[in-house]
Amino acid sequence: MAQSATPKWTELAVGTAIIEPGSARQNRTGDWRSQRPIWDHDKCIRCGVCVIFCPEGCIHFGQEKDTYPSADLEYCKGCAICAQECPTTCIQMMEEEE
Amino acid sequence: MEKRIGLEASIAVAEVVGLCDADVISAYPITPQTHIVEHLSEMVADGELQAAFVPVESEHSAMSVCCGTVAAGARTFTATSSQGLALMHEILFIVSALRLPVVMAVANRSLSGPISIWNDHSDVMAERDIGWVQIFAENAQEALDLTIWGFRLAEDQRVSLPVAVNFDGFILTHTIEPVLMPDRESVQAFLPAFEPLMRLDVDQPITMGPVGIPDIYTEAKKAHQEVLTQSYGPIVETLDAFAKSFGRQYLPVETYCADDAEVLLLTMGALGETAMTAVDQRREKGDKIGLVRLRLWRPFPFDDLIRAVGKVPVLGVMDRAISPGGPSPVASEVKATFYQQEQRPKVVEFTVGLGGRDTPLSDFDGMFDTLLAVHRGGEIPKPTIIGLRE
Ligand code: SF4
Ligand code: SF4
Numbered sequence: 001m002a003q004s005a006t007p008k009w010t011e012l013a014v015g016t017a018i019i020e021p022g023s024a025r026q027n028r029t030g031d032w033r034s035q036r037p038i039w040d041h042d043k044c045i046r047c048g049v050c051v052i053f054c055p056e057g058c059i060h061f062g063q064e065k066d067t068y069p070s071a072d073l074e075y076c077k078g079c080a081i082c083a084q085e086c087p088t089t090c091i092q093m094m095e096e097e098e
Numbered sequence: 099m100e101k102r103i104g105l106e107a108s109i110a111v112a113e114v115v116g117l118c119d120a121d122v123i124s125a126y127p128i129t130p131q132t133h134i135v136e137h138l139s140e141m142v143a144d145g146e147l148q149a150a151f152v153p154v155e156s157e158h159s160a161m162s163v164c165c166g167t168v169a170a171g172a173r174t175f176t177a178t179s180s181q182g183l184a185l186m187h188e189i190l191f192i193v194s195a196l197r198l199p200v201v202m203a204v205a206n207r208s209l210s211g212p213i214s215i216w217n218d219h220s221d222v223m224a225e226r227d228i229g230w231v232q233i234f235a236e237n238a239q240e241a242l243d244l245t246i247w248g249f250r251l252a253e254d255q256r257v258s259l260p261v262a263v264n265f266d267g268f269i270l271t272h273t274i275e276p277v278l279m280p281d282r283e284s285v286q287a288f289l290p291a292f293e294p295l296m297r298l299d300v301d302q303p304i305t306m307g308p309v310g311i312p313d314i315y316t317e318a319k320k321a322h323q324e325v326l327t328q329s330y331g332p333i334v335e336t337l338d339a340f341a342k343s344f345g346r347q348y349l350p351v352e353t354y355c356a357d358d359a360e361v362l363l364l365t366m367g368a369l370g371e372t373a374m375t376a377v378d379q380r381r382e383k384g385d386k387i388g389l390v391r392l393r394l395w396r397p398f399p400f401d402d403l404i405r406a407v408g409k410v411p412v413l414g415v416m417d418r419a420i421s422p423g424g425p426s427p428v429a430s431e432v433k434a435t436f437y438q439q440e441q442r443p444k445v446v447e448f449t450v451g452l453g454g455r456d457t458p459l460s461d462f463d464g465m466f467d468t469l470l471a472v473h474r475g476g477e478i479p480k481p482t483i484i485g486l487r488e
Contacts, residue, residue, distance in 0.1 A: 009317035009324070014258065014295045015197035016318040018305035 029056055033078035035093040041068050043090035050082035050091065100278045100344075107238035107270040108133035110277050111177075111203050111263075114242045116147045117285040118249050121172035121292075124152035124163035128182040129215045130267035131205040135177055157182040161189035161200075168198040169306055171297040173249065176200060179267055180207035180221045187225065193260050194229035195322055196306050197295065199252030200260040202230075203245060206367065206418075207267040208453040216454020217267040219367065219418035222395070223427040229322055231257070231329055232395040235265040236370045238275040243346055246280070250289050251336045257329045258295045264395075266368040268454070280344060288343045327397050350394035351402035355381060359388030361469035362407060362443070363414040364432060366392045369450065369457055373416075376462030387466050392428070400435050407436075412473045413443035414465055416450045426481065444472055447481035455485055 004011065005026070013019045037050075050069055051059045058075035059082060061067055071082070083091040105113070112134050115123070123142070125135040141147040150167075154160045157178050167174045178186060183204060193200055208214040209221055222232065231251060235241040241263065248261040265271065296304060310318050333350065341347035354374050356362060365373045370391040380387050390406045390413070392399075407413055417426035425433070429447040436442035448465050451457040461484050472478055 006313050007317060009320040012314070012317055012321050013304075015195060015306060016308065016310055016314065016321070017196075017296055018308050019296075021303045 028074055029077040030072075030074045033073070033076060033096060035078045035080065035095050036073065036076060037071050037078075037080070037082050037091045038094050039068055039070065040090040040092065043088045044068050045088055047087065050086050053081050053085040055079065055081060100280045100284070102276060102278055104274050105238065105277050105279070106133060106272060106274050107241045107265060108205070108272070109137050110238050110242040110279065111245050111265075112137035112141065113279065114245050114285070115175045116141050117280065117282050118175075118246060118289055119173065119286070120147070120149050120175045120249075122150045122152060122164070122167040122174045123176065124154055124160045124167070124174070125176045125178065126154055126157045126160050126182060128157070128179050130207060130217075130271045131177045131179040131182070131203065133271065134203055134205070138175075157185040158189060161186040161193060164200045164202075165189060165193050165196065165198055166298075168193075168200050168294070169196070169296075169298045171292065171294050173253070173292045174200050175202070177203035177205065179205040180209055180215075183221045183225060184209060187228075190225060190228040190230065190260075192307065194326075195318070197258045197325070198260060199249075199258050199292075199294075201245065201248040201252050202260065202262050203241070204262050204264045205267040205271045206264050214453040215267075217269050218452050218454070219264075220420070220452075222262070222264050223419040223421075225262075226396070226427060229259070229326055230396065231259055231261040231326070231333065233261070233263055234367045234393055234395060235263060235270065236368055236391065238270060238273065239277045239346070240348070241265040241270060242277060242279070243340065243344065244348070246285055246289065247336060247340045247348075250340070251329070251333060253290075253292050253294075254332050254336065255293065255295055256332050257325070259326060259329060264367065269368045278344075284343060288340065330397050330399065333394065333397075348393060349402070350399035351406045352391040352393055353406050354389040354391065356388035356390065356406060356408075356410070358386055359410055360386040361412040361414065361466070361473050362388050362390050362410050363416065363462075363465060363469065364390040364392055364428070365416050366395070366428060367418065369416065369418070372457060372459065373462055376459050376466070379459065380463070380466055385466065385470065387469070398431055398435075403432065403435050404439060407443055409441060411443055412446065412469050414446045414448055414469045416448050416465070418449075418451055420449055420452070420483075429481070444478050446472055446478055449481065449483045450485075452483075457484070461485055
């Protein structure tokens, strides 16, 4: 059973443990984002460095051959680490509109 | 069959940790706790106790090891004192918040500075809010009894909280007293196998100790506060069970000659024994003096204290620690207990026996005289440090 994000004090697991493995996926860190990564496919060499550095693990290459990386915006929190680490500086951070 | 033997309280405590079949002991030696862990490490080295003894480089690490081993389901013991307890400080809160039932002996000693290895209660009073069950022993027998009981209570699934058993450094830790040492069978009959509420298990992964975001922290604190407060019921129940098994009854608050007393003095720890002798002497002269011996410090036994004091109009409180710039810790708790009560005693505050300063019978006589003077209508004196050179 999924743990509620805002449980009553009586509903917490003993010692506030997280008893459901993988439940961090329920935390939509995309809500935190104030800017989003934009890829310039002309400069991207598809090395995968951004995928490795993303702390949310939310950058994926598509299933198709020859696709480019993109961020899952449900989880991308806009930290810009990918843009910082990309060796070809092909990721630009764009301000989110309200 | 229990055996009557002469043992140093430290050795007695180490021996019963063996009888309780602790799986892990992790500790760093510090005066005056040293004999406890020395003896345990010998027991492990000699194969008398099948346990892992984890030597560490600090008390911070000792308590961190305990955190991990209890989380893995191992019955775990540690012991410390003074600066060592202070160095554990941040982990003490975590162990209790994670509901990990470590049992720890605290050989009470003053905190620096100035550097002092001698006895008072300033170490434990500085850890008042750690969220542990905290209890005090008055003699070697109580120290070993409460250690056995400590495992039973800590591991009780209704509680699942760490327990600190306090006994006075040197006065108890280094004194040989006659004790009744229970046999292994009766200890094991009293203490069921450790069945943790939760344990680290690779086949059923859980996260212990995650971040508590603002949406969670308040609820987590309330849950902790509630389980510690509610542990009072299991505490009384398991102390009764201990009495049934071993014939020695302990209560959260105990009294001595309180029934017809005109004035009462509240003590904690080993000085309670000297206080009883002092009361006996004054009773022979006809002074109606009694004692309240506060055994359980957390959860604080408000109702027991109110009952123990009853209608007695004057209550002296002995603190073995000071809180610079504020009221002494025990007196402040006692006053808070009675503030909302219609019937409340006049509270007279004494600070006693700091940093190993002796508290002879004559000091008790002085405190009794002060309490009797208040009873006769005298003013309540300002908080007094007994034995201070002025
Ligand atoms: S690090 Fe830069 S170049 Fe490499 S795959 Fe990511 S976006 Fe493309
Ligand atoms: S901005 Fe941060 S979270 Fe978003 S894709 Fe880049 S590295 Fe990942």
